[in-house]
Amino acid sequence: MTKLLTEAQVAKYGRDGYLAPIDIFDADEVAELRRHFQRLLEREGGHISTRTNMRAHLLLPWINDLIRHSRILDAVEDTIGPNLLVWGAGFFAKPPGSKNYISWHQDSTYWGLSSPDITTAWVAFSPSTVESGCMRVVPGSHLHDQLPHKDTFAKDNMLSRGQEVDVDVDERQAVDIVLEPGQISLHHIRLVHGSESNRSGDWRIGLAIRYLPTYVRQISGHPDSATLVRGKDEYGHFELEPRPKAEFDADAVAYHTAMVERSVRILYKSATQVRDLGPAHRAATAG
Numbered sequence: 133m134t135k136l137l138t139e140a141q142v143a144k145y146g147r148d149g150y151l152a153p154i155d156i157f158d159a160d161e162v163a164e165l166r167r168h169f170q171r172l173l174e175r176e177g178g179h180i181s182t183r184t185n186m187r188a189h190l191l192l193p194w195i196n197d198l199i200r201h202s203r204i205l206d207a208v209e210d211t212i213g214p215n216l217l218v219w220g221a222g223f224f225a226k227p228p229g230s231k232n233y234i235s236w237h238q239d240s241t242y243w244g245l246s247s248p249d250i251t252t253a254w255v256a257f258s259p260s261t262v263e264s265g266c267m268r269v270v271p272g273s274h275l276h277d278q279l280p281h282k283d284t285f286a287k288d289n290m291l292s293r294g295q296e297v298d299v300d301v302d303e304r305q306a307v308d309i310v311l312e313p314g315q316i317s318l319h320h321i322r323l324v325h326g327s328e329s330n331r332s333g334d335w336r337i338g339l340a341i342r343y344l345p346t347y348v349r350q351i352s353g354h355p356d357s358a359t360l361v362r363g364k365d366e367y368g369h370f371e372l373e374p375r376p377k378a379e380f381d382a383d384a385v386a387y388h389t390a391m392v393e394r395s396v397r398i399l400y401k402s403a404t405q406v407r408d409l410g411p412a413h414r415a416a417t418a419g
């Protein structure tokens with residue numbers, strides 16, 4: 133018995149490594165999400181820092197609620213089972229007309245996780261169209277093993293290391309994941325995907341939420357944390373993260389700061405440079 137997806141959709145996900153679109157939020161709900169996003173953008177001075185964007189669910193209760201949304205969890209459960217952790221949640225937000233792009237890559241490359249049973253839910257806060265630089269995927273590419281990647285640290289590349297697959301991608305096979313606000317797509321950690329710049333007059337905003345089953349381990353050699361969002365954690369491989377009580381409250385900022393340091397050690401292991409994370413946060417209550 134599946135929770136939300138049909139058996140045919142589950143089979144398609146297994147075959148293609150992605151599934152879209154899935155309706156989650158209605159127009160009012162997504163308008164509210166967009167307002168939250170706008171407030172965050174203003175707080176951050178028009179650009180969400182890399183620091184904030186790493187595990188944003190540890191700073192912002194509304195994102196912590198979003199990652200627990202029952203319909204999203206039902207869809208994800210249908211792909212990786214009932215005991216679910218969230219390992220990360222961050223925006224891929226391209227301003228109108230921006231040159232930002234995402235090179236072809238597999239998410240698995242620098243995450244240090246022990247299993248490929250990992251599903252991303254990408255939540256559209258805005259229209260995600262060919263013109264605005266929607267995600268593009270190569271169906272079936274998740275069935276490859278880990279592919280070699282090279283770091284570019286290219287300025288407009290939105291990935292941590294500007295990494296890209298070091299093998300030819302046959303772009304004729306790529307599929308555009310067009311989403312309306314409030315819809316999500318799911319993709320597998322080994323799916324080759326990327327996206328082009330935003331040629332539209334609106335923001336292109338997606339929140340990528342990384343879900344793992346509790347049996348997955350961090351094998352980079354560094355300790356790691358995650359948020360339990362459904363079921364039981366009978367393994368204890370990750371330190372379980374607290375929910376922030378209020379936006380940028382002192383405890384949340386302190387915890388998030390420590391977890392960002394850990395994430396940097398994992399994501400930039402053996403890298404020649406680290407992207408600028410942006411300024412350290414001051415707690416909202418600290419005057």
Ligand SMILES: O=C(O)CCC(=O)C(=O)O
Nearest residue numbers: 224234239267326327340
């Ligand atoms: O937002 C995009 O275009 C790509 C997102 C992505 O690379 C991811 O969610 O893993």
